[in-house]
Amino acid sequence: MTQSQALLILKSGANVFLTGEPGSGKTHTVNSYVSFLRSHNIEPAITASTGIAATHIGGMTIHSWAGTGIKGDLSKGDLDKIADTKHIVSRIKRTNILIIDEVSMLAPNMLVMIDAVCRKIKQSPAPFGGMQVVLVGDFFQLPAIENRDESGGRRGGLFEPAKARFAYDSPVWEQLNSVVCYLNEQYRQDDSVFLSILSAIRRDEVNEDHFKHIRSRHIKPGNHPENITKLFTHNIDVDRVNDQELDKIKEKSHRFGMLTGGAAPLIAALQRGCLSPETLNLKIGAVVMFTKNSVKDGFANGTLGTVKYFDEYSGYPIVEIRSGKRIEVLPMEWTIEEGGKIKARVSQLPLRLAWAITVHKSQGMSLDEAVMDLSDVFEFGQGYVALSRVRRLSGLHLLGINNQALKVHPEILAKDATFKEESENTEREFGNVSVDDLEKKTAKFIISCGGILELSNIKKVKNMRNTKKSAGGDTYNETLTLFNNGKNISEAAKERGLTKGTIISHIEKLFADGKIKNDEMLMLFDPILISSLPMIYKAFDELGSEKLTPVFEKLKGQYSYDDIRLARMAKRD
Numbered sequence: 001m002t003q004s005q006a007l008l009i010l011k012s013g014a015n016v017f018l019t020g021e022p023g024s025g026k027t028h029t030v031n032s033y034v035s036f037l038r039s040h041n042i043e044p045a046i047t048a049s050t051g052i053a054a055t056h057i058g059g060m061t062i063h064s065w066a067g068t069g070i071k072g073d074l075s076k077g078d079l080d081k082i083a084d085t086k087h088i089v090s091r092i093k094r095t096n097i098l099i100i101d102e103v104s105m106l107a108p109n110m111l112v113m114i115d116a117v118c119r120k121i122k123q124s125p126a127p128f129g130g131m132q133v134v135l136v137g138d139f140f141q142l143p144a145i146e147n148r149d150e151s152g153g154r155r156g157g158l159f160e161p162a163k164a165r166f167a168y169d170s171p172v173w174e175q176l177n178s179v180v181c182y183l184n185e186q187y188r189q190d191d192s193v194f195l196s197i198l199s200a201i202r203r204d205e206v207n208e209d210h211f212k213h214i215r216s217r218h219i220k221p222g223n224h225p226e227n228i229t230k231l232f233t234h235n236i237d238v239d240r241v242n243d244q245e246l247d248k249i250k251e252k253s254h255r256f257g258m259l260t261g262g263a264a265p266l267i268a269a270l271q272r273g274c275l276s277p278e279t280l281n282l283k284i285g286a287v288v289m290f291t292k293n294s295v296k297d298g299f300a301n302g303t304l305g306t307v308k309y310f311d312e313y314s315g316y317p318i319v320e321i322r323s324g325k326r327i328e329v330l331p332m333e334w335t336i337e338e339g340g341k342i343k344a345r346v347s348q349l350p351l352r353l354a355w356a357i358t359v360h361k362s363q364g365m366s367l368d369e370a371v372m373d374l375s376d377v378f379e380f381g382q383g384y385v386a387l388s389r390v391r392r393l394s395g396l397h398l399l400g401i402n403n404q405a406l407k408v409h410p411e412i413l414a415k416d417a418t419f420k421e422e423s424e425n426t427e428r429e430f431g432n433v434s435v436d437d438l439e440k441k442t443a444k445f446i447i448s449c450g451g452i453l454e455l456s457n458i459k460k461v462k463n464m465r466n467t468k469k470s471a472g473g474d475t476y477n478e479t480l481t482l483f484n485n486g487k488n489i490s491e492a493a494k495e496r497g498l499t500k501g502t503i504i505s506h507i508e509k510l511f512a513d514g515k516i517k518n519d520e521m522l523m524l525f526d527p528i529l530i531s532s533l534p535m536i537y538k539a540f541d542e543l544g545s546e547k548l549t550p551v552f553e554k555l556k557g558q559y560s561y562d563d564i565r566l567a568r569m570a571k572r573d
Contacts, residue, residue, distance in 0.1 A: 262344025
Protein backbone atom coordinates (compact mmCIF):
# COMPACT_ATOMS: atom_id res chain seq x y z
CA MET A 1 0.00 0.00 0.00
CA THR A 2 1.22 3.50 -0.80
CA GLN A 3 1.38 6.38 1.66
CA SER A 4 -1.34 8.26 -0.22
CA GLN A 5 -3.69 5.27 -0.01
CA ALA A 6 -3.08 4.93 3.72
CA LEU A 7 -3.69 8.66 4.21
CA LEU A 8 -7.09 8.44 2.49
CA ILE A 9 -8.07 5.60 4.80
CA LEU A 10 -6.95 7.53 7.88
CA LYS A 11 -9.02 10.53 6.79
CA SER A 12 -12.12 8.33 6.63
CA GLY A 13 -12.04 7.96 10.42
CA ALA A 14 -11.37 4.21 10.51
CA ASN A 15 -9.25 2.67 13.25
CA VAL A 16 -5.93 1.84 11.58
CA PHE A 17 -2.85 -0.26 12.19
CA LEU A 18 -0.16 1.42 10.09
CA THR A 19 2.87 -0.82 9.53
CA GLY A 20 5.65 -1.54 7.07
CA GLU A 21 9.38 -2.11 6.82
CA PRO A 22 11.89 0.41 8.21
CA GLY A 23 12.11 3.34 5.81
CA SER A 24 8.67 2.79 4.29
CA GLY A 25 7.35 6.17 5.47
CA LYS A 26 5.22 5.38 8.52
CA THR A 27 6.27 8.54 10.41
CA HIS A 28 5.86 10.68 7.29
CA THR A 29 2.32 9.34 6.78
CA VAL A 30 1.40 10.05 10.41
CA ASN A 31 2.82 13.58 10.18
CA SER A 32 0.82 14.18 6.99
CA TYR A 33 -2.35 13.03 8.75
CA VAL A 34 -1.66 15.25 11.78
CA SER A 35 -1.15 18.25 9.47
CA PHE A 36 -4.44 17.47 7.73
CA LEU A 37 -6.30 17.31 11.06
CA ARG A 38 -4.81 20.55 12.31
CA SER A 39 -5.73 22.28 9.06
CA HIS A 40 -9.33 21.49 10.01
CA ASN A 41 -8.94 22.69 13.61
CA ILE A 42 -8.70 19.18 15.07
CA GLU A 43 -5.93 18.42 17.55
CA PRO A 44 -5.12 14.70 17.86
CA ALA A 45 -3.43 13.13 20.86
CA ILE A 46 0.06 12.13 19.70
CA THR A 47 1.68 9.48 21.86
CA ALA A 48 4.24 6.70 21.69
CA SER A 49 5.19 3.64 23.71
CA THR A 50 8.61 5.01 24.66
CA GLY A 51 10.13 8.37 25.40
CA ILE A 52 12.52 8.14 22.45
CA ALA A 53 9.69 7.39 20.04
CA ALA A 54 7.62 10.21 21.57
CA THR A 55 10.36 12.75 20.88
CA HIS A 56 10.53 11.61 17.23
CA ILE A 57 6.88 12.54 16.67
CA GLY A 58 6.59 15.48 19.04
CA GLY A 59 4.24 13.81 21.51
CA MET A 60 4.24 12.26 24.98
CA THR A 61 4.36 8.67 26.16
CA ILE A 62 1.05 6.86 26.18
CA HIS A 63 1.62 6.04 29.86
CA SER A 64 1.75 9.75 30.74
CA TRP A 65 -1.14 10.65 28.48
CA ALA A 66 -3.50 8.08 30.03
CA GLY A 67 -2.25 8.60 33.58
CA THR A 68 -1.44 4.91 34.05
CA GLY A 69 2.27 5.35 34.64
CA ILE A 70 4.28 2.17 34.18
CA LYS A 71 1.94 0.00 36.25
CA GLY A 72 1.54 -3.62 35.17
CA ASP A 73 -2.12 -3.61 36.14
CA LEU A 74 -4.88 -1.29 37.34
CA SER A 75 -7.12 -1.92 40.33
CA LYS A 76 -10.60 -0.41 40.52
CA GLY A 77 -9.18 2.12 42.96
CA ASP A 78 -6.42 3.06 40.52
CA LEU A 79 -8.96 3.51 37.74
CA ASP A 80 -11.22 5.67 39.93
CA LYS A 81 -8.26 7.83 40.96
CA ILE A 82 -7.28 8.45 37.32
CA ALA A 83 -10.90 9.27 36.47
CA ASP A 84 -10.90 11.88 39.25
CA THR A 85 -7.71 13.56 38.01
CA LYS A 86 -8.85 16.81 36.43
CA HIS A 87 -6.18 17.30 33.76
CA ILE A 88 -6.37 13.68 32.59
CA VAL A 89 -10.17 13.83 32.40
CA SER A 90 -9.97 17.08 30.43
CA ARG A 91 -7.36 15.70 28.03
CA ILE A 92 -9.22 12.45 27.27
CA LYS A 93 -12.65 14.06 27.02
CA ARG A 94 -11.48 16.43 24.30
CA THR A 95 -9.57 13.73 22.38
CA ASN A 96 -11.28 12.32 19.31
CA ILE A 97 -8.19 10.83 17.64
CA LEU A 98 -5.47 8.93 19.49
CA ILE A 99 -2.18 8.08 17.76
CA ILE A 100 0.14 5.51 19.40
CA ASP A 101 3.55 5.14 17.75
CA GLU A 102 5.96 2.20 18.18
CA VAL A 103 3.08 -0.03 19.26
CA SER A 104 5.39 -3.04 18.91
CA MET A 105 7.04 -1.90 22.15
CA LEU A 106 3.73 -1.70 24.03
CA ALA A 107 2.80 -4.53 26.38
CA PRO A 108 -0.63 -6.08 25.66
CA ASN A 109 -1.94 -5.31 29.13
CA MET A 110 -1.09 -1.63 28.65
CA LEU A 111 -3.62 -1.46 25.81
CA VAL A 112 -6.22 -2.94 28.17
CA MET A 113 -5.46 -0.29 30.79
CA ILE A 114 -5.58 2.62 28.36
CA ASP A 115 -8.84 1.33 26.93
CA ALA A 116 -10.35 1.04 30.43
CA VAL A 117 -9.35 4.62 31.29
CA CYS A 118 -10.78 6.01 28.04
CA ARG A 119 -14.08 4.10 28.36
CA LYS A 120 -14.57 5.24 31.94
CA ILE A 121 -13.80 8.91 31.30
CA LYS A 122 -15.67 9.01 27.98
CA GLN A 123 -18.54 7.05 29.62
CA SER A 124 -18.82 4.92 26.51
CA PRO A 125 -18.71 1.12 26.11
CA ALA A 126 -16.98 1.48 22.72
CA PRO A 127 -13.26 0.62 22.50
CA PHE A 128 -11.23 3.60 23.73
CA GLY A 129 -14.50 5.42 24.39
CA GLY A 130 -15.29 5.71 20.69
CA MET A 131 -12.27 7.74 19.55
CA GLN A 132 -10.36 6.92 16.36
CA VAL A 133 -7.25 4.93 17.28
CA VAL A 134 -4.20 4.89 15.00
CA LEU A 135 -1.62 2.26 15.94
CA VAL A 136 1.78 2.62 14.26
CA GLY A 137 4.73 0.25 14.27
CA ASP A 138 6.57 -2.78 12.93
CA PHE A 139 6.60 -5.92 15.05
CA PHE A 140 9.92 -6.98 13.53
CA GLN A 141 11.41 -4.09 15.52
CA LEU A 142 12.63 -4.70 19.05
CA PRO A 143 10.06 -5.11 21.82
CA ALA A 144 10.32 -3.06 24.97
CA ILE A 145 13.07 -4.02 27.41
CA GLU A 146 11.23 -5.89 30.13
CA ASN A 147 11.50 -5.06 33.81
CA ARG A 148 12.19 -8.12 35.89
CA ASP A 149 11.97 -8.70 39.63
CA GLU A 150 14.68 -10.41 41.67
CA SER A 151 13.33 -13.87 40.92
CA GLY A 152 13.66 -13.21 37.19
CA GLY A 153 9.93 -13.06 36.47
CA ARG A 154 8.07 -10.23 34.79
CA ARG A 155 6.56 -7.67 37.11
CA GLY A 156 2.79 -7.35 37.18
CA GLY A 157 0.71 -7.47 34.01
CA LEU A 158 -2.60 -8.97 33.04
CA PHE A 159 -1.06 -11.67 30.88
CA GLU A 160 1.61 -14.29 31.32
CA PRO A 161 4.55 -13.85 28.92
CA ALA A 162 4.01 -17.28 27.44
CA LYS A 163 0.45 -16.39 26.58
CA ALA A 164 0.73 -12.81 25.44
CA ARG A 165 3.84 -10.82 24.66
CA PHE A 166 2.83 -8.55 21.81
CA ALA A 167 0.25 -5.76 21.63
CA TYR A 168 -1.87 -7.63 19.10
CA ASP A 169 -2.41 -10.36 21.76
CA SER A 170 -4.51 -7.92 23.74
CA PRO A 171 -8.29 -8.48 23.53
CA VAL A 172 -8.62 -4.75 22.88
CA TRP A 173 -6.68 -5.10 19.64
CA GLU A 174 -9.40 -7.33 18.21
CA GLN A 175 -12.19 -5.13 19.58
CA LEU A 176 -10.77 -2.12 17.74
CA ASN A 177 -11.34 -3.92 14.44
CA SER A 178 -8.52 -1.87 12.91
CA VAL A 179 -7.91 -1.92 9.17
CA VAL A 180 -4.32 -2.80 8.31
CA CYS A 181 -2.31 -0.43 6.11
CA TYR A 182 0.98 -2.13 5.23
CA LEU A 183 3.26 0.36 3.47
CA ASN A 184 5.42 -1.27 0.82
CA GLU A 185 7.42 1.65 -0.61
CA GLN A 186 11.04 2.08 0.45
CA TYR A 187 12.65 5.47 1.15
CA ARG A 188 15.67 4.58 3.31
CA GLN A 189 17.63 1.90 1.46
CA ASP A 190 18.60 2.41 -2.19
CA ASP A 191 20.71 -0.76 -2.63
CA SER A 192 18.78 -3.57 -4.34
CA VAL A 193 21.10 -6.32 -3.04
CA PHE A 194 20.87 -5.01 0.50
CA LEU A 195 17.09 -4.66 0.23
CA SER A 196 16.84 -8.29 -0.85
CA ILE A 197 18.85 -9.34 2.25
CA LEU A 198 16.61 -7.36 4.62
CA SER A 199 13.49 -8.73 2.96
CA ALA A 200 14.88 -12.26 3.23
CA ILE A 201 15.44 -11.78 6.97
CA ARG A 202 11.81 -10.69 7.37
CA ARG A 203 10.65 -13.82 5.51
CA ASP A 204 13.12 -16.11 7.34
CA GLU A 205 14.55 -17.07 3.96
CA VAL A 206 18.18 -16.07 4.40
CA ASN A 207 20.33 -18.27 2.14
CA GLU A 208 24.05 -18.79 1.59
CA ASP A 209 24.18 -16.04 -1.03
CA HIS A 210 22.80 -13.54 1.49
CA PHE A 211 25.33 -14.71 4.08
CA LYS A 212 28.08 -14.30 1.52
CA HIS A 213 27.18 -10.64 0.94
CA ILE A 214 27.04 -9.95 4.69
CA ARG A 215 30.33 -11.74 5.38
CA SER A 216 31.94 -9.67 2.63
CA ARG A 217 31.51 -6.67 4.95
CA HIS A 218 33.45 -8.31 7.80
CA ILE A 219 36.41 -6.29 9.09
CA LYS A 220 39.11 -6.70 11.70
CA PRO A 221 38.96 -4.52 14.87
CA GLY A 222 40.45 -1.13 14.08
CA ASN A 223 40.35 -1.75 10.36
CA HIS A 224 37.49 0.57 9.50
CA PRO A 225 37.10 4.22 8.47
CA GLU A 226 37.64 6.73 11.25
CA ASN A 227 34.75 8.40 13.06
CA ILE A 228 32.10 5.86 12.06
CA THR A 229 29.29 5.13 14.55
CA LYS A 230 29.57 1.75 16.26
CA LEU A 231 26.44 -0.20 17.17
CA PHE A 232 26.55 -2.56 20.13
CA THR A 233 23.90 -4.71 21.74
CA HIS A 234 24.82 -3.76 25.33
CA ASN A 235 25.06 -0.36 27.07
CA ILE A 236 28.26 -1.30 28.84
CA ASP A 237 30.08 -1.56 25.50
CA VAL A 238 28.67 1.76 24.29
CA ASP A 239 29.67 3.69 27.42
CA ARG A 240 33.08 2.08 27.45
CA VAL A 241 33.87 3.03 23.85
CA ASN A 242 32.57 6.63 24.12
CA ASP A 243 34.41 7.31 27.38
CA GLN A 244 37.62 5.77 26.08
CA GLU A 245 37.54 7.75 22.88
CA LEU A 246 36.76 11.07 24.60
CA ASP A 247 39.55 10.52 27.15
CA LYS A 248 42.03 9.97 24.34
CA ILE A 249 41.57 13.56 23.21
CA LYS A 250 43.97 15.89 25.03
CA GLU A 251 41.84 18.98 24.60
CA LYS A 252 39.82 21.12 26.99
CA SER A 253 36.42 19.66 27.83
CA HIS A 254 33.35 21.87 27.25
CA ARG A 255 30.27 21.10 29.34
CA PHE A 256 26.71 21.81 28.18
CA GLY A 257 23.80 21.35 30.56
CA MET A 258 20.15 20.82 29.68
CA LEU A 259 17.60 23.54 30.45
CA THR A 260 14.08 22.45 31.39
CA GLY A 261 10.62 23.93 31.88
CA GLY A 262 7.20 22.49 32.74
CA ALA A 263 5.79 19.75 34.95
CA ALA A 264 8.46 17.53 36.53
CA PRO A 265 7.00 14.16 35.37
CA LEU A 266 6.77 15.40 31.78
CA ILE A 267 10.29 16.81 31.92
CA ALA A 268 11.52 13.42 33.18
CA ALA A 269 9.76 11.70 30.26
CA LEU A 270 11.39 14.08 27.78
CA GLN A 271 14.81 13.53 29.33
CA ARG A 272 14.42 9.75 29.10
CA GLY A 273 13.42 9.99 25.47
CA CYS A 274 15.85 12.66 24.38
CA LEU A 275 18.90 11.21 22.65
CA SER A 276 20.94 14.22 23.75
CA PRO A 277 22.20 13.66 27.32
CA GLU A 278 21.33 15.85 30.28
CA THR A 279 25.01 16.78 30.55
CA LEU A 280 27.02 16.77 27.33
CA ASN A 281 30.82 16.89 27.47
CA LEU A 282 32.55 17.75 24.21
CA LYS A 283 36.11 18.27 23.02
CA ILE A 284 37.65 19.37 19.75
CA GLY A 285 37.87 16.20 17.69
CA ALA A 286 34.88 14.48 19.34
CA VAL A 287 32.72 12.37 17.04
CA VAL A 288 29.09 13.38 17.41
CA MET A 289 25.70 12.57 16.02
CA PHE A 290 22.85 15.02 15.55
CA THR A 291 19.73 14.04 17.45
CA LYS A 292 17.24 16.38 15.75
CA ASN A 293 16.20 17.36 12.23
CA SER A 294 16.82 20.82 10.82
CA VAL A 295 16.28 21.26 7.09
CA LYS A 296 17.29 24.91 7.40
CA ASP A 297 20.65 24.10 8.97
CA GLY A 298 21.31 21.04 6.81
CA PHE A 299 21.33 18.19 9.32
CA ALA A 300 19.01 15.37 10.35
CA ASN A 301 18.61 12.91 13.21
CA GLY A 302 21.53 10.54 12.66
CA THR A 303 23.83 12.93 10.74
CA LEU A 304 27.44 12.34 11.83
CA GLY A 305 30.16 14.91 12.26
CA THR A 306 33.24 15.99 14.18
CA VAL A 307 33.69 18.93 16.54
CA LYS A 308 36.24 21.21 14.83
CA TYR A 309 36.35 24.07 17.34
CA PHE A 310 34.21 26.14 19.72
CA ASP A 311 33.05 29.61 18.73
CA GLU A 312 35.15 32.19 20.54
CA TYR A 313 32.18 34.35 21.43
CA SER A 314 29.18 32.04 21.84
CA GLY A 315 31.08 29.02 23.13
CA TYR A 316 28.99 26.66 21.01
CA PRO A 317 30.62 23.88 18.96
CA ILE A 318 31.29 24.09 15.25
CA VAL A 319 30.65 20.64 13.79
CA GLU A 320 31.86 19.53 10.38
CA ILE A 321 29.61 16.94 8.76
CA ARG A 322 30.61 14.42 6.08
CA SER A 323 29.82 16.78 3.20
CA GLY A 324 32.40 19.20 4.54
CA LYS A 325 29.80 21.72 5.67
CA ARG A 326 30.46 23.33 9.02
CA ILE A 327 27.55 24.05 11.34
CA GLU A 328 27.45 26.11 14.52
CA VAL A 329 25.30 23.93 16.74
CA LEU A 330 22.90 25.88 18.93
CA PRO A 331 20.53 24.42 21.53
CA MET A 332 17.21 23.09 20.26
CA GLU A 333 14.04 22.13 22.03
CA TRP A 334 12.17 18.91 22.68
CA THR A 335 8.58 19.56 23.72
CA ILE A 336 5.40 17.88 24.84
CA GLU A 337 2.32 19.59 23.43
CA GLU A 338 -1.30 19.11 24.28
CA GLY A 339 -4.16 20.99 22.75
CA GLY A 340 -1.73 23.29 20.99
CA LYS A 341 -0.11 24.28 24.30
CA ILE A 342 3.43 23.34 25.29
CA LYS A 343 3.25 21.42 28.59
CA ALA A 344 6.97 20.79 29.00
CA ARG A 345 10.20 21.50 27.18
CA VAL A 346 13.87 20.69 27.45
CA SER A 347 16.63 22.55 25.65
CA GLN A 348 20.01 21.04 24.81
CA LEU A 349 22.50 20.87 21.97
CA PRO A 350 21.07 18.37 19.45
CA LEU A 351 24.19 16.22 19.77
CA ARG A 352 25.49 13.11 21.49
CA LEU A 353 28.82 11.36 21.46
CA ALA A 354 28.67 8.92 18.61
CA TRP A 355 31.66 6.70 18.58
CA ALA A 356 29.13 4.10 19.78
CA ILE A 357 25.35 3.69 20.47
CA THR A 358 23.12 0.73 21.36
CA VAL A 359 21.01 -1.03 18.79
CA HIS A 360 17.92 -0.13 20.84
CA LYS A 361 18.84 3.59 20.70
CA SER A 362 19.39 3.36 16.98
CA GLN A 363 15.74 2.52 16.23
CA GLY A 364 14.28 5.18 13.96
CA MET A 365 17.69 6.38 12.75
CA SER A 366 19.09 6.30 9.23
CA LEU A 367 22.88 6.08 8.96
CA ASP A 368 25.17 6.36 5.98
CA GLU A 369 27.71 4.05 7.61
CA ALA A 370 28.03 2.04 10.82
CA VAL A 371 30.42 -0.38 12.47
CA MET A 372 28.46 -3.22 14.09
CA ASP A 373 29.31 -5.94 16.52
CA LEU A 374 26.47 -8.46 16.36
CA SER A 375 28.38 -11.27 18.03
CA ASP A 376 26.40 -10.83 21.28
CA VAL A 377 22.89 -10.53 19.83
CA PHE A 378 20.54 -11.91 22.46
CA GLU A 379 17.00 -11.46 21.14
CA PHE A 380 15.00 -11.89 17.97
CA GLY A 381 15.07 -8.90 15.64
CA GLN A 382 18.14 -7.23 17.17
CA GLY A 383 20.38 -7.99 14.19
CA TYR A 384 17.65 -6.98 11.75
CA VAL A 385 17.16 -3.60 13.45
CA ALA A 386 20.91 -2.94 13.41
CA LEU A 387 21.37 -3.87 9.76
CA SER A 388 18.35 -1.86 8.61
CA ARG A 389 19.83 1.35 10.07
CA VAL A 390 22.24 1.74 7.14
CA ARG A 391 21.07 2.77 3.70
CA ARG A 392 23.22 0.41 1.68
CA LEU A 393 25.48 -2.62 2.06
CA SER A 394 28.63 -0.56 1.43
CA GLY A 395 27.83 1.37 4.61
CA LEU A 396 28.09 -1.77 6.76
CA HIS A 397 31.35 -2.58 8.59
CA LEU A 398 30.86 -5.82 10.52
CA LEU A 399 33.08 -6.77 13.47
CA GLY A 400 31.26 -9.99 14.27
CA ILE A 401 27.95 -11.81 14.02
CA ASN A 402 26.37 -14.81 15.75
CA ASN A 403 23.74 -17.31 14.63
CA GLN A 404 20.94 -15.39 16.37
CA ALA A 405 21.55 -12.13 14.53
CA LEU A 406 19.61 -12.89 11.33
CA LYS A 407 16.68 -14.58 13.03
CA VAL A 408 13.27 -13.06 13.60
CA HIS A 409 10.60 -14.17 16.01
CA PRO A 410 8.70 -17.11 14.44
CA GLU A 411 5.41 -15.80 15.79
CA ILE A 412 6.00 -12.38 14.24
CA LEU A 413 6.88 -14.06 10.97
CA ALA A 414 3.47 -15.71 10.81
CA LYS A 415 1.64 -12.61 12.05
CA ASP A 416 3.33 -10.40 9.46
CA ALA A 417 2.00 -12.59 6.67
CA THR A 418 -1.48 -12.09 8.12
CA PHE A 419 -1.01 -8.33 8.26
CA LYS A 420 0.04 -8.26 4.60
CA GLU A 421 -3.02 -10.24 3.60
CA GLU A 422 -5.31 -7.98 5.60
CA SER A 423 -3.70 -4.91 4.02
CA GLU A 424 -4.34 -6.30 0.54
CA ASN A 425 -7.99 -6.83 1.51
CA THR A 426 -8.12 -3.24 2.76
CA GLU A 427 -6.78 -1.97 -0.57
CA ARG A 428 -9.44 -3.88 -2.49
CA GLU A 429 -12.27 -2.71 -0.22
CA PHE A 430 -11.31 0.95 -0.32
CA GLY A 431 -10.47 0.68 -4.01
CA ASN A 432 -14.13 -0.06 -4.65
CA VAL A 433 -15.24 3.11 -2.84
CA SER A 434 -15.71 6.12 -5.11
CA VAL A 435 -13.73 9.32 -4.52
CA ASP A 436 -17.00 11.16 -3.88
CA ASP A 437 -18.02 8.68 -1.17
CA LEU A 438 -14.59 8.90 0.46
CA GLU A 439 -14.83 12.69 0.53
CA LYS A 440 -18.27 12.45 2.14
CA LYS A 441 -16.85 10.02 4.73
CA THR A 442 -13.99 12.41 5.48
CA ALA A 443 -16.31 15.40 5.80
CA LYS A 444 -18.59 13.49 8.17
CA PHE A 445 -15.60 12.44 10.26
CA ILE A 446 -14.27 16.02 10.48
CA ILE A 447 -17.66 17.27 11.68
CA SER A 448 -18.00 14.45 14.21
CA CYS A 449 -14.62 15.46 15.69
CA GLY A 450 -15.73 19.06 16.05
CA GLY A 451 -13.56 20.19 13.15
CA ILE A 452 -14.26 22.84 10.55
CA LEU A 453 -14.73 21.95 6.91
CA GLU A 454 -14.20 25.43 5.49
CA LEU A 455 -10.58 26.30 6.15
CA SER A 456 -11.33 30.03 5.89
CA ASN A 457 -13.50 29.80 9.02
CA ILE A 458 -10.82 28.33 11.28
CA LYS A 459 -9.04 31.62 12.07
CA LYS A 460 -12.36 33.28 12.92
CA VAL A 461 -13.25 30.50 15.37
CA LYS A 462 -9.83 30.65 17.04
CA ASN A 463 -10.09 34.42 17.46
CA MET A 464 -13.56 34.09 18.96
CA ARG A 465 -12.28 31.49 21.43
CA ASN A 466 -9.34 33.67 22.45
CA THR A 467 -11.59 36.69 22.90
CA LYS A 468 -13.98 34.69 25.04
CA LYS A 469 -11.17 33.39 27.23
CA SER A 470 -9.71 36.86 27.72
CA ALA A 471 -12.99 38.65 28.40
CA GLY A 472 -13.69 40.01 31.84
CA GLY A 473 -10.13 40.06 33.24
CA ASP A 474 -7.66 42.83 33.99
CA THR A 475 -4.66 43.40 31.79
CA TYR A 476 -2.36 41.06 33.75
CA ASN A 477 -4.84 38.21 33.73
CA GLU A 478 -5.48 38.70 30.04
CA THR A 479 -1.77 38.20 29.44
CA LEU A 480 -1.75 35.19 31.79
CA THR A 481 -4.64 33.67 29.84
CA LEU A 482 -2.64 33.92 26.63
CA PHE A 483 0.32 32.24 28.34
CA ASN A 484 -1.95 29.46 29.59
CA ASN A 485 -3.13 28.99 26.00
CA GLY A 486 0.39 28.27 24.84
CA LYS A 487 1.49 31.73 23.62
CA ASN A 488 5.07 32.88 24.18
CA ILE A 489 6.08 36.46 24.95
CA SER A 490 6.36 37.63 21.35
CA GLU A 491 3.06 36.01 20.39
CA ALA A 492 1.28 37.51 23.41
CA ALA A 493 2.59 40.97 22.57
CA LYS A 494 1.42 40.67 18.97
CA GLU A 495 -2.03 39.37 19.91
CA ARG A 496 -2.63 42.10 22.51
CA GLY A 497 -1.13 44.88 20.40
CA LEU A 498 1.36 45.72 23.15
CA THR A 499 5.12 46.10 23.20
CA LYS A 500 7.33 43.24 24.29
CA GLY A 501 8.53 45.39 27.19
CA THR A 502 4.96 45.80 28.46
CA ILE A 503 4.40 42.06 28.38
CA ILE A 504 7.66 41.56 30.30
CA SER A 505 6.34 43.96 32.94
CA HIS A 506 3.26 41.77 33.18
CA ILE A 507 5.50 38.73 33.69
CA GLU A 508 7.33 40.49 36.52
CA LYS A 509 4.03 41.23 38.22
CA LEU A 510 2.64 37.72 37.68
CA PHE A 511 5.93 36.21 38.86
CA ALA A 512 5.93 38.35 42.01
CA ASP A 513 2.33 37.30 42.71
CA GLY A 514 3.21 33.63 42.33
CA LYS A 515 0.97 33.17 39.29
CA ILE A 516 3.96 32.19 37.13
CA LYS A 517 6.62 29.86 38.49
CA ASN A 518 10.26 29.95 37.44
CA ASP A 519 10.07 26.81 35.28
CA GLU A 520 6.83 28.05 33.71
CA MET A 521 8.50 31.34 32.84
CA LEU A 522 11.16 29.59 30.76
CA MET A 523 8.39 28.08 28.63
CA LEU A 524 7.35 31.59 27.60
CA PHE A 525 10.70 32.50 26.14
CA ASP A 526 11.51 32.44 22.45
CA PRO A 527 13.69 29.44 21.50
CA ILE A 528 16.59 31.73 20.52
CA LEU A 529 16.60 33.33 23.97
CA ILE A 530 16.47 29.87 25.62
CA SER A 531 19.61 28.90 23.75
CA SER A 532 21.34 32.12 24.85
CA LEU A 533 20.59 31.91 28.57
CA PRO A 534 23.87 30.22 29.60
CA MET A 535 25.91 33.00 28.02
CA ILE A 536 23.80 35.78 29.61
CA TYR A 537 23.92 34.03 33.01
CA LYS A 538 27.70 33.85 32.68
CA ALA A 539 27.89 37.58 32.03
CA PHE A 540 25.83 38.35 35.17
CA ASP A 541 28.06 36.06 37.24
CA GLU A 542 31.31 37.52 35.92
CA LEU A 543 30.15 41.09 36.57
CA GLY A 544 28.69 40.28 39.98
CA SER A 545 25.83 42.66 39.34
CA GLU A 546 22.17 42.51 38.38
CA LYS A 547 22.28 45.80 36.47
CA LEU A 548 21.27 45.49 32.83
CA THR A 549 23.58 48.03 31.19
CA PRO A 550 26.91 46.41 32.18
CA VAL A 551 25.68 43.05 30.88
CA PHE A 552 24.42 44.68 27.68
CA GLU A 553 27.80 46.28 27.12
CA LYS A 554 29.77 43.15 28.00
CA LEU A 555 27.78 41.18 25.45
CA LYS A 556 28.40 43.96 22.93
CA GLY A 557 24.74 44.60 22.25
CA GLN A 558 24.17 41.08 20.92
CA TYR A 559 21.04 40.82 23.08
CA SER A 560 18.36 43.41 23.70
CA TYR A 561 17.65 44.93 27.08
CA ASP A 562 14.36 43.03 27.08
CA ASP A 563 16.13 39.71 26.62
CA ILE A 564 18.67 40.49 29.33
CA ARG A 565 15.83 41.59 31.61
CA LEU A 566 14.07 38.26 31.07
CA ALA A 567 17.27 36.32 31.66
CA ARG A 568 17.81 38.18 34.94
CA MET A 569 14.31 37.28 36.07
CA ALA A 570 14.73 33.61 35.13
CA LYS A 571 18.04 33.48 36.99
CA ARG A 572 16.28 34.37 40.22
CA ASP A 573 14.89 31.14 41.59
